[in-house]
Amino acid sequence: MSDPARAAAPRGSGFWADTLHRVVRNRAAVVGGTVVVLFIAVALFAPVLSPYDPLKGRLGERLRAPSGAHWLGTDELGRDVLSRVLHGARITVQIQLAAVGLALAVGAALGLAAGYIGRWVDQLIMRLMDILMAFPGIFLALAIIAALGTGLGNVIIAAGIFLVPQFARVVRASVLTLKDMEFVQAARALGQGDFAIVFRYLLPNSLAPIIVQTSLRMATVLLTASGLSFLGLGVQPPSPEWGAMLSNARSYMITAPHVAMIPGLAIALVVLGFNLLGDGLRDSLDPRLRE
Amino acid sequence: MIAYITRRLLLIAPVLLGVSIGSFALLQLVPGDPAMILAGQEATEEVLTRIRHEHGLDQPVPVQFLVYLRNAVRGNLGISIQSRQPVATLIAQRFPFTLRLAFLAILVSAALGVVAGIVAATRRNSMLDLAALLGSLVGISLPIFWLGLLMMLVFSVRLQWFPAGGSGTATHLVLPALVLGASSSAVIARMTRASMLEVLRQDYVRTARAKGLREQIVIYRHALKNAMIPILTVFGLEFGYNLGGAVLTETVFSLPGLGRLIVEGIFARDYPVVQGAMLVVATTFVLVNLLTDIAYAFFDPRIRYE
Numbered sequence: 369m370s371d372p373a374r375a376a377a378p379r380g381s382g383f384w385a386d387t388l389h390r391v392v393r394n395r396a397a398v399v400g401g402t403v404v405v406l407f408i409a410v411a412l413f414a415p416v417l418s419p420y421d422p423l424k425g426r427l428g429e430r431l432r433a434p435s436g437a438h439w440l441g442t443d444e445l446g447r448d449v450l451s452r453v454l455h456g457a458r459i460t461v462q463i464q465l466a467a468v469g470l471a472l473a474v475g476a477a478l479g480l481a482a483g484y485i486g487r488w489v490d491q492l493i494m495r496l497m498d499i500l501m502a503f504p505g506i507f508l509a510l511a512i513i514a515a516l517g518t519g520l521g522n523v524i525i526a527a528g529i530f531l532v533p534q535f536a537r538v539v540r541a542s543v544l545t546l547k548d549m550e551f552v553q554a555a556r557a558l559g560q561g562d563f564a565i566v567f568r569y570l571l572p573n574s575l576a577p578i579i580v581q582t583s584l585r586m587a588t589v590l591l592t593a594s595g596l597s598f599l600g601l602g603v604q605p606p607s608p609e610w611g612a613m614l615s616n617a618r619s620y621m622i623t624a625p626h627v628a629m630i631p632g633l634a635i636a637l638v639v640l641g642f643n644l645l646g647d648g649l650r651d652s653l654d655p656r657l658r659e
Numbered sequence: 660m661i662a663y664i665t666r667r668l669l670l671i672a673p674v675l676l677g678v679s680i681g682s683f684a685l686l687q688l689v690p691g692d693p694a695m696i697l698a699g700q701e702a703t704e705e706v707l708t709r710i711r712h713e714h715g716l717d718q719p720v721p722v723q724f725l726v727y728l729r730n731a732v733r734g735n736l737g738i739s740i741q742s743r744q745p746v747a748t749l750i751a752q753r754f755p756f757t758l759r760l761a762f763l764a765i766l767v768s769a770a771l772g773v774v775a776g777i778v779a780a781t782r783r784n785s786m787l788d789l790a791a792l793l794g795s796l797v798g799i800s801l802p803i804f805w806l807g808l809l810m811m812l813v814f815s816v817r818l819q820w821f822p823a824g825g826s827g828t829a830t831h832l833v834l835p836a837l838v839l840g841a842s843s844s845a846v847i848a849r850m851t852r853a854s855m856l857e858v859l860r861q862d863y864v865r866t867a868r869a870k871g872l873r874e875q876i877v878i879y880r881h882a883l884k885n886a887m888i889p890i891l892t893v894f895g896l897e898f899g900y901n902l903g904g905a906v907l908t909e910t911v912f913s914l915p916g917l918g919r920l921i922v923e924g925i926f927a928r929d930y931p932v933v934q935g936a937m938l939v940v941a942t943t944f945v946l947v948n949l950l951t952d953i954a955y956a957f958f959d960p961r962i963r964y965e
Contacts, residue, residue: 504902
């Protein structure tokens, strides 16, 4: 209980101010958050920041090493690697937001239903989640791609469905704990309906674990989606998606390793950023972890 | 213990049934006529009728599923469209390789992860602890395919210590196992640290120290044994993720495993191969988790009575 952040928080500052204070005091959250904000800024302003067209190359300038004209060199078609990595951030953000949004919406709904209604509904939903999770790692996404085909939209669906069980489990666990708490019991005793209880009490109080999961899963989605593209089963070239860029560049690994290394480094940095942010948020938002 | 195992077996039965429905449904979900998918776009109506009959596609879907399930239980997973070989034979050729790779990766992560976790927990808040924490965060953040290419570039191309790809000798497996084990090591290091910290707080550890036992004995004989129990389940889960990661690792190092079989199957629209491989992978994963759960209950009797 001798948490320095808590002691330092001004008295009577309120829940959100207090929370923000704790998050800002967490070094991991700040470093991760900075990386994430920079990444989103790059995605937003890629057209302004990019020195060249990401899709147009000059065949006379193929596989150039980093130089003053091309800070990160050029690829096998003479395209500027920096411009491609910057534009790749846009595609990545799209995939992440859409896939995590999908997983969050479906997963939270299923988790709420399972946890709140309980009994056979809970059994049915959780067994379904068990079945989805029986396809380990990237296999579930591969199965979905096998059925639907490749491309940006299907990558989003595949990566999204892959994460549904994670969100469902987190929300269900949170609802199960909250359901029996006194303030929920009191609300029920005062005649509040199920709808009000779910949306006024259960969901808002589950926000902390949901936010933490969202940050961590943004990282997982990026690894899954770029993995699919690397296999040639995701976003297709000439799109500057990072996994697809890396896959193309494999053939030139020995003569021009930078073309493959740079998109991979971008993936690693962004994933690390979201992981740090998620970890930091968990440490600062989850009161049970505070000692 | 027997009651616990029976209960667990009853729980996985619906999951395995669901998994088989899932892999069966794969062909149904593909847009278009399944017979045309199996026979190819240019097939004549005659051929399509024959294919429909041969594969039972003229039967109602539930009947098709029951036939599929009966065949699968008997080890008949259909015939590959591309190579005309039984899918079961193809899987039997490729799966042992992937299993070995995933197992080696688990060994790597057990060695690296558990040691790093113990060091971090026993020297809490030291520089070593911080280094282990940061290292594990980086470990779970690196894309497997990128780490694979990086290792290949450094250890195969530049230093020429290991072959860059292919299979055959033990040296061919060193880099793939290290690459695949990296992210599991990170997960296991974090789990070990958390679990050790939890155990080191317990009264019996204080008692052991109060008795004047050497710190080494307290940590390795008293604390570690109990701390390892929750880590067991993580090994089961990580084994599954390594099967998934093997798809990427096999692609990077051009290894003849099940992952490549699936990816090539998807490219060639060889659905019987994809269905069969998915079914085998998911069943393996479910069974590995069952085994780790049973091991968990064996080492920690409290679990059995929950």
